[in-house]
Amino acid sequence: MDCLIVEDDTLLCDALADCVEGMGHATDRASTIEEAMHRLKRQKYELILLDYGLPDGNGLPVSNYAALFCPGVRIILVTGNEIFPNGEHRQVAPSIDWVMRKPVCFDDLSALIDYAELDSAPHNRTHL
Amino acid sequence: MAARRSRWFRRWPVITLALAGLFLSAGFWNILDKQRTARLSDLLHAEAGYRVKLLRRDLSLRVLSMTQLGRLWSANNGLSQDTFQNEAMRHIESVPGLRAIGFLDATGIARFVAPSAGSRALGRNIAQASPERLVAFNRAMSTGKPALTDPVDLVDGSGKGLIVFVPVSKNGAPLGVLSTVFNVNAWIESAKYHEEYVEVDPNFSHLVAVNGVTAFEFDGHVETLPDPSVSRTLDVFGNQLSVQVRPGAQFASAHRGIAPELAAMIVLLSISGAGLCLILANRAWQAEQTARQANERLTENVSRLNAEMSERRQAEARARSAREATSRFLTTMSHEIRTPLNAIMGMFQLIAKADVPDRQKRQAAGGLLASQRLFRELTNVLDVSRIDAGAMTILPRDVETAHLLEDWFNILEGLVQKSDKPLDLKLEKAPDLPKIVCLDPVRLGQIVTNLLDNAVKFTPSGEIRLRLTMDEMDMVLEVIDSGPGLKADDFEAVFQRFYQVHDGMARSYEGSGLGLSISRDLAALMQATLTVENGAKGGSIFTFRLFNVSERDITKTRNTCVPDDQGTTPA
Numbered sequence: 001m002d003c004l005i006v007e008d009d010t011l012l013c014d015a016l017a018d019c020v021e022g023m024g025h026a027t028d029r030a031s032t033i034e035e036a037m038h039r040l041k042r043q044k045y046e047l048i049l050l051d052y053g054l055p056d057g058n059g060l061p062v063s064n065y066a067a068l069f070c071p072g073v074r075i076i077l078v079t080g081n082e083i084f085p086n087g088e089h090r091q092v093a094p095s096i097d098w099v100m101r102k103p104v105c106f107d108d109l110s111a112l113i114d115y116a117e118l119d120s121a122p123h124n125r126t127h128l
Numbered sequence: 129m130a131a132r133r134s135r136w137f138r139r140w141p142v143i144t145l146a147l148a149g150l151f152l153s154a155g156f157w158n159i160l161d162k163q164r165t166a167r168l169s170d171l172l173h174a175e176a177g178y179r180v181k182l183l184r185r186d187l188s189l190r191v192l193s194m195t196q197l198g199r200l201w202s203a204n205n206g207l208s209q210d211t212f213q214n215e216a217m218r219h220i221e222s223v224p225g226l227r228a229i230g231f232l233d234a235t236g237i238a239r240f241v242a243p244s245a246g247s248r249a250l251g252r253n254i255a256q257a258s259p260e261r262l263v264a265f266n267r268a269m270s271t272g273k274p275a276l277t278d279p280v281d282l283v284d285g286s287g288k289g290l291i292v293f294v295p296v297s298k299n300g301a302p303l304g305v306l307s308t309v310f311n312v313n314a315w316i317e318s319a320k321y322h323e324e325y326v327e328v329d330p331n332f333s334h335l336v337a338v339n340g341v342t343a344f345e346f347d348g349h350v351e352t353l354p355d356p357s358v359s360r361t362l363d364v365f366g367n368q369l370s371v372q373v374r375p376g377a378q379f380a381s382a383h384r385g386i387a388p389e390l391a392a393m394i395v396l397l398s399i400s401g402a403g404l405c406l407i408l409a410n411r412a413w414q415a416e417q418t419a420r421q422a423n424e425r426l427t428e429n430v431s432r433l434n435a436e437m438s439e440r441r442q443a444e445a446r447a448r449s450a451r452e453a454t455s456r457f458l459t460t461m462s463h464e465i466r467t468p469l470n471a472i473m474g475m476f477q478l479i480a481k482a483d484v485p486d487r488q489k490r491q492a493a494g495g496l497l498a499s500q501r502l503f504r505e506l507t508n509v510l511d512v513s514r515i516d517a518g519a520m521t522i523l524p525r526d527v528e529t530a531h532l533l534e535d536w537f538n539i540l541e542g543l544v545q546k547s548d549k550p551l552d553l554k555l556e557k558a559p560d561l562p563k564i565v566c567l568d569p570v571r572l573g574q575i576v577t578n579l580l581d582n583a584v585k586f587t588p589s590g591e592i593r594l595r596l597t598m599d600e601m602d603m604v605l606e607v608i609d610s611g612p613g614l615k616a617d618d619f620e621a622v623f624q625r626f627y628q629v630h631d632g633m634a635r636s637y638e639g640s641g642l643g644l645s646i647s648r649d650l651a652a653l654m655q656a657t658l659t660v661e662n663g664a665k666g667g668s669i670f671t672f673r674l675f676n677v678s679e680r681d682i683t684k685t686r687n688t689c690v691p692d693d694q695g696t697t698p699a
Contacts (some may be wrong), residue, residue, distance in 0.1 A: 010471050
């Protein structure tokens with residue numbers, strides 16, 4: 001899968017990229033909303049790892065933008081905040097498939113990415 | 129004492145006014161009573177004066193009529209017996225009360241007496257009659273003016289009488305004296321028939337005296353008062369004719385009048401009324417003052433309250449702002465801690481999985497464990513800060529109890545597996561558990577995870593049971609281990625911050641001692657309790673009790689908790 005990692009923290013971004021690439025997927029990186037949207041306009045992605053807190057705002061508009069430009073894309077929201085504890089993201093940003101809270105266990109992340117790759121339909125969305 | 133003095137001070141105007149009223153009314157009464165008495169006295173004086181004048185006039189008329197007889201005698205150098213008798217009788221008949229008329233010669237011998245029948249005076253010397261007669265005779269002869277005797281007893285026994293001696297002279301030479309006797313009662317009675325008589329109030333009684341000798345006593349039919357009595361005296365032919373008038377009781381009461389009493393009452397009532405008005409006005413003024421002061425105090429209190437409320441609102445706003453700032457700070461810090469830790473932990477995980485020598489794999493694994501432990505402690509610290517700042521929120525929602533139990537048991541299995549301890553795990557749930565309950569699954573999960581983690585940590589071997597039951601309306605979650613248990617002194621101490629249990633070998637376990645403290649604080653925020661006790665067979669039993677948990681109807685309240693009279697409400 002082509003994966004876009006939207007994360008402003010360089011170290012974490014590198015770690016996530018290493019994890020995803022270690023699974024055999026290609027990755028692109030963006031550290032701002034603007035950069036992410038620029039990339040989404042240029043290329044289609046199957047998977048997006050989206051950070052909530054970005055320098056130029058929260059990452060939710062990226063999910064809506066991605067759903068428009070990359071239909072069928074699977075989006076995992078990664079956040080250090082306690083937002084959407086009860087699945088509220090389904091109303092606020094329905095394009096987001098899963099929400100993972102930092103620090104993300106890379107084993108869990110790997111399992112979820114494998115699942116996303118296998119299950120292309122947007123169901124069983126949950127909060128991890 | 130002060131209250132009594134104050135009452136006295138308040139009452140002195142009333143007392144003064146009352147005394148003034150009494151004095152004034154007494155004064156008015158006194159003045160008017162004197163006027164009344166004077167008026168009565170004037171009436172009495174008038175009556176007495178009138179009476180005495182009347183009597184004197186009558187007496188004068190009687191003497192005048194006698195003088196006329198004397199002139200007749202003088203003009204004729206005497207009168208014959210028959211003529212004297214005729215003239216005298218005519219006088220007697222015409223003058224009321226006249227008893228007899230006689231002529232005494234210069235020596236005092238009665239030469240003529242009319243009526244002559246049965247008269248003992250004829251031929252008798254006046255000196256033989258009585259001393260009073262003789263005195264009057266001599267005075268008349270010497271002065272040439274009529275003389276009057278003091279009241280004498282009449283010889284016929286009809287009472288007191290007066291004798292008038294009228295001298296008769298011719299050319300200055302005394303010829304003799306005409307004497308006339310009249311009954312005093314008849315005399316006084318005849319005075320009423322005078323043309324000048326004015327019928328006055330008959331409620332009087334009189335005492336007539338001549339030269340101090342009583343001639344006529346008070347009327348017996350008039351009930352008189354001893355006082356007042358007034359007497360007037362006039363000179364009648366050198367004699368003192370006095371009339372003493374004594375008013376009857378009816379006269380006194382008829383003429384007394386009630387003006388003084390009325391005036392006194394009016395004055396007293398007026399002053400009382402004025403006093404009452406003064407008192408009422410004073411009380412009204414005092415009430416107004418009191419009301420004004422109370423109003424001022426109320427206004428002050430209201431202003432103070434408003435100021436306090438304003439201050440409190442500002443303090444509340446400041447506290448809220450501080451709380452929000454703290455919350456934002458903690459949220460930011462949480463994010464700023466989690467993000468790099470994620471990178472650290474992720475890197476260690478990647479290294480541990482990479483194709484590297486075992487030594488580096490072990491180092492990476494150690495680094496991962498250390499970073500996980502660091503993350504746990506930082507999370508605890510942030511939670512404690514959030515709880516202390518009041519920024520910890522409880523978000524209840526409807527959850528299925530079966531899912532909760534499954535999640536918790538999975539956590540327990542993971543912990544046991546990681547610990548690599550020979551521990552048996554058991555899950556016990558009551559059949560009457562509600563399918564849906566309203567609670568915060570995240571916070572409860574945090575509590576349960578902490579309890580399970582402690583159970584695995586402190587139980588070297590044996591079993592760990594997770595039990596969920598209902599106790600009437602309360603949901604009871606118990607984590608039961610077969611570890612060494614706690615001392616009774618530690619039952620409450622373990623929930624204190626930074627408290628760590630030490631065994632006899634002084635071996636301390638990992639952790640800062642915040643887990644149970646945070647768990648109890650979270651339980652309190654969820655309006656639940658968290659307690660510990662030792663099991664009957666050893667080990668510890670941590671009990672989480674959530675009160676008033678009711679079956680939720682998920683079709684009505686999906687993912688939201690509607691407050692009802694039994695269920696929980698969102699925090």
